[in-house]
Amino acid sequence: MTQSSxxxxxxxxxxPAILAxxxxxxxxxxxxxxxHHRTTAGGGVKEIAYGYDTLKADGxxxxxxxxxxxxxxxxxxxIYEELNRRKAIIFLHPTPPLCCKLPPGIGAPVVxxxxxxxxxxxSLLWNGVLSKFQDIRFIIVHSGGTLPVLAGRIQDRVPxxxxxxxPTGTLELLKKQYYECAHATFPWALAxxxxxxxxxxxxxxxxxxxxxxxxxxxxxxxxxFSAELLHAINRGNAExxxxxxxxxxAN
Amino acid sequence: MTNRREFVKAMAAGALIAxxxxxxxxxxxxxxxxxxxxHHRVTGASEVRGQAWSEQIALEEMDKYGIxxxxxxxxxxxxxxxxxxxxxxxxxxxxNEHGAKMVQMSxxxxxxxxxxxxxxxDASLKEIEYGYNTLKADGxxxxxxxxxxxxxxxxxxxLHEELNRRKAIVFMHPTTPTCxxxxxxxxxxxxxxxxxxxxxxxSLLWNGVLTKYKDIKFIIVHSGGTLPVLAGRIQDRVPxxxxxxxPTGSLELLKNMYYEVAHATFPWAMAxxxxxxxxxxxxxxxxxxxxxxxxxxxxxxxxxFSAELLHAIDRGNAEVLFPKFKA
Numbered sequence: 001m002t003q004s005s006x007x008x009x010x011x012x013x014x015x016p017a018i019l020a021x022x023x024x025x026x027x028x029x030x031x032x033x034x035x036h037h038r039t040t041a042g043g044g045v046k047e048i049a050y051g052y053d054t055l056k057a058d059g060x061x062x063x064x065x066x067x068x069x070x071x072x073x074x075x076x077x078x079i080y081e082e083l084n085r086r087k088a089i090i091f092l093h094p095t096p097p098l099c100c101k102l103p104p105g106i107g108a109p110v111v112x113x114x115x116x117x118x119x120x121x122x123s124l125l126w127n128g129v130l131s132k133f134q135d136i137r138f139i140i141v142h143s144g145g146t147l148p149v150l151a152g153r154i155q156d157r158v159p160x161x162x163x164x165x166x167p168t169g170t171l172e173l174l175k176k177q178y179y180e181c182a183h184a185t186f187p188w189a190l191a192x193x194x195x196x197x198x199x200x201x202x203x204x205x206x207x208x209x210x211x212x213x214x215x216x217x218x219x220x221x222x223x224x225f226s227a228e229l230l231h232a233i234n235r236g237n238a239e240x241x242x243x244x245x246x247x248x249x250a251n
Numbered sequence: 252m253t254n255r256r257e258f259v260k261a262m263a264a265g266a267l268i269a270x271x272x273x274x275x276x277x278x279x280x281x282x283x284x285x286x287x288x289x290h291h292r293v294t295g296a297s298e299v300r301g302q303a304w305s306e307q308i309a310l311e312e313m314d315k316y317g318i319x320x321x322x323x324x325x326x327x328x329x330x331x332x333x334x335x336x337x338x339x340x341x342x343x344x345x346x347n348e349h350g351a352k353m354v355q356m357s358x359x360x361x362x363x364x365x366x367x368x369x370x371x372x373d374a375s376l377k378e379i380e381y382g383y384n385t386l387k388a389d390g391x392x393x394x395x396x397x398x399x400x401x402x403x404x405x406x407x408x409x410l411h412e413e414l415n416r417r418k419a420i421v422f423m424h425p426t427t428p429t430c431x432x433x434x435x436x437x438x439x440x441x442x443x444x445x446x447x448x449x450x451x452x453x454s455l456l457w458n459g460v461l462t463k464y465k466d467i468k469f470i471i472v473h474s475g476g477t478l479p480v481l482a483g484r485i486q487d488r489v490p491x492x493x494x495x496x497x498p499t500g501s502l503e504l505l506k507n508m509y510y511e512v513a514h515a516t517f518p519w520a521m522a523x524x525x526x527x528x529x530x531x532x533x534x535x536x537x538x539x540x541x542x543x544x545x546x547x548x549x550x551x552x553x554x555x556f557s558a559e560l561l562h563a564i565d566r567g568n569a570e571v572l573f574p575k576f577k578a
Contacts (some may be wrong), residue, residue, distance in 0.1 A: 070434040100431035103401045103454040110488045111454060113482055122442060124433040146449075146477035150442055152517035153473070156546060157441045165302045174458070186483030192523035215487065 032238035032245055034091070035182040035205025036142055048082050058223075059089035061101060064113075064120035065097045072123030084133035089178075089241060091139045092120055114145030121147055121174070124201055128165040130173040137241065138177045141205065143184035146173065148196035178241065180205030181233065185219040199229055203238045265295045283578035284319035286569035287471055287535025288422065288512040291326035292353060294346040299326055301541045305351055309539070310360065314539070318577050319566070322362030322422075323350050324392035324394045326541060329426035333397050337372035343368045343378060351386040362573060364422045367374065372409050379413055389419030390470075391574055395444075395451040396428045403454030415464035420572060423451060445476030446495035452478050452505065453485060459496040461504040468509045472536065474515035478505065479527035510570065511536035512564065516550040530560055534569045 051057040060083060062071055069075065071092070083090065094113035102112060117140060124130050124138075139146060147154075155170040166173065173199045181190065182205035193202060206213045225233070239246040293304040297380065304326075313321055325331070325346040332343050340544060343366050355360040365382035367375040382388040391414060393402055400406055402423065414421060427439030428447040448471060455461050455469070478485075486501045506528045512521070513536040525531060537544045556564070570577045 030382045030485070068432070072434070099433070101399070102430070103450055103457065105487075105490070106450070106453050107456050110485055111446070111449050111477070114477070114481055114484070115442070118442050118446075119434055119437075122437050126434065127439055143480070146442070146480060148444070149474070149477060149480050149517075149520045149523050150445055152520065152550070153445070153514055154441060156514070157438075161438070162285055166337070183487070184480075186480075188527040189483065190518045191526040192480050195522040198363045198517040219483070247464075 029120045030244070031204045031234040033165045033206050034139060034203045034238055034242075036057070036092075037208065037210060048079070048086070052086060052088075058244075059091055061091045061093060063093055063095040064116040065099065066097060068098055070123030071120050072125070072127035074127060077129075079130050080133045080136065084135045085184050087135045087137075089137050089139060091141075092117060093141055094145075095122075114142055117145045118143060118147045118150060121177075123169060125154070125158065125173065127167070128162075129169060130177075131165050135153060139203065139241075140179050141182060142179055143189045143193045143202075144179045144196070145184070148179075148192045150173075151196060175201075176203065178237070180218060181220075183211045183215045184205035184222065185216050187219070187222050190223050192199050199232055200237055200240075202233050203241070204234050206230070259544065264353045283566060284317040285535045285565040286573070286576055287313070287318045287321040287537050287539070288534050288569055289424075289511045289538050290318075290321035290323050290471060291539065291541060292323040292346070292350050293540065294349045301468060302540060304540050306356075312539060312544055313360070316548055317565075318537070318544075320360055321539075322364055322573065323353060324364040324387055324422055325350070325425060329394040329397070330396075332368050333370045333394065335368070335398075340368050340371065340374055343374075344381075347378065347386055347388075349383055351388075352517075354387070359576075360388040362576065364388065364390045366392050367410070369393065369397040369407070369410075372407065375410055376384045377415055379410070379417070379419075383417060389575075390422055392422045393448040395423060395425045396430065400428055401454030402451050402459035403448060403456070403460045404457060411460050411464045415466045418466040418468075420470065421550070422466045422472075423448065424472060425476070428463045445473060448472060448476045448482060451480045452508070453535045456485070456489065456501055456504060457494070460491075462496050462498065463510075470534070471508050471510050472513060472538070474512050474520045474524045474533075475510045475527070476515070479510075479523040481507075482527060495558060506532075508532070509568075512547060512551070513538035514542045516547050516554065518550070518553050521554050530563055530570055531571070533564050534572070535565050 048060070051060070064071070094117045096108035097112060097116040099120070100112060102108065121140065144211050149173055151174050154174075158166055158170050177197070179193055179197055180203045181193075184190070206216050220230070278564050293299055296304070298304055309321070312317075327342070327346070330339075332339055347363075349363045350361075350363045350365065363386060365378065365386060367378050369375055379391065382391070393437040396404070425444035425448045427443060428450070431443060433439065433443055452471065482502055482505050485505070489497055489501045508528070509522055509532045510528055511534045517520075537547050553560070568576070
């Protein structure tokens with residue numbers, strides 16, 4: 001982790017950090033960036049205790065696919081049991097999936113990252129992770145990528161013979177997750193997300209340095225959001241999920 | 252067709268019901284019922300997903316959901332057209348003639364998208380000629396991927412040239428792509444169909460098809476699937492060294508396509524589409540019989556659209572694209 005001050009970063013097991021920006025924000029309070037990468041990597045099953053107990057992690061970073069597996073694979077159930085016990089926040093980030101050959105010249109970041117996030121979530125859904133481990137809160141990147149627009153079609157395709165996996169309905173399990181808006185503040189992407197989830201479940205993120213911070217900030221004003229909603233997205237919602245930052249501005 | 256006389260009778264009855272419904276609802280906007288641009292014919296089989304199918308059953312369903320006209324595309328999987336064998340060529344012809352016969356028997360109730368044996372470009376060119384000149388096709392039905400290729404592949408350039416010359420309407424339908432292994436137990440229709448549609452659109456974009464062949468009108472299914480929400484991210488990733496491919500910007504090229512709403516009238520899907528494209532580019536479709544018509548119709552009212560917008564989606568916009576169905 002390459003931080004200058006411990007206050008400025010949320011510590012996670014693998015990559016993202018939360019940055020409470022100093023400087024002059026456009027609103028009365030500064031943003032909390034829940035999608036911010038450091039350059040080191042780490043993590044693994046045994047890291048959970050070390051990460052939480054020794055490193056004081058704020059959450060866990062996992063990928064949309066792990067080799068030839070997606071995160072709902074039954075081999076990871078012990079991890080979710082432990083993370084559920086710790087009421088963990090899991091930041092689910094895309095990776096170029098091994099599953100798929102792409103059209104020539106069109107790299108994974110164009111569309112396959114977002115596809116793999118949705119595959120990752122359907123894998124969690126199909127394997128009952130979202131219903132069995134309800135104390136885990138997932139943060140889904142890029143305004144949910146393709147998940148909000150496909151949620152209705154996904155709901156209509158869940159296995160009819162496994163109602164135990166979706167006791168409150170598929171849509172509810174998806175809507176209650178958290179969504180950050182890095183490089184997906186385009187009005188069409190946020191229109192879908194706003195119709196889909198609650199305004200209290202949307203957080204700010206940038207994907208920096210993979211993506212210039214401006215990719216996110218320049219389109220946010222195009223949505224015509226109220227000051228209250230902008231504040232909720234910029235930091236209010238993240239403050240509730242990460243309460244230790246709720247008074248960061250005063251310090 | 253099992254019984255031609257019954258079929259004709261059903262067609263006539265359906266037309267009458269549609270007419271009466273239109274009259275009963277009153278007002279200029281609702282004189283005629285919906286135009287379903289995503290509607291499958293079933294060639295060489297009498298059931299789909301365990302449900303019986305016939306032209307007569309299709310008409311009865313159309314009547315139930317206020318659909319005056321359905322423009323049919325084949326229901327069968329892509330490899331029936333695209334495996335490059337003589338069998339595929341024969342099936343393509345059989346399906347296209349079947350669709351043409353449905354139009355011939357009831358020209359107000361059915362339109363025709365012809366399929367193409369895309370793995371064989373020469374045979375596809377011949378099928379386009381036969382389809383347009385003899386069968387009087389309303390457009391062409393292609394798949395989101397063709398074996399290991401996507402539709403923008405330079406392999407298909409002669410087809411794009413010919414379709415552009417004919418100012419063709421190209422209905423692009425998803426298929427389970429051969430590119431990708433899916434998570435265990437989660438089949439192609441869950442999310443991969445929509446992913447492959449977006450891959451297909453990016454393939455058209457990356458290869459300049461949307462720029463070079465501007466007289467082709469593409470119809471993208473399921474409210475654009477994942478394309479509208481990803482369009483901004485796609486725009487920011489197009490090759491910076493090929494501005495010739497995007498002289499007016501990639502967003503404009505994507506917004507300029509047409510979108511139908513089958514099984515994607517959920518408010519979140521429609522919210523993205525409405526923010527993205529013009530209201531004049533959104534059309535009604537059902538994906539019947541692969542999908543019950545209700546999957547589309549039950550969520551449409553949840554969007555709170557005006558009567559004018561609903562009319563534009565239900566038939567007005569399709570009338571502009573297919574003027575022969577104008578009420």
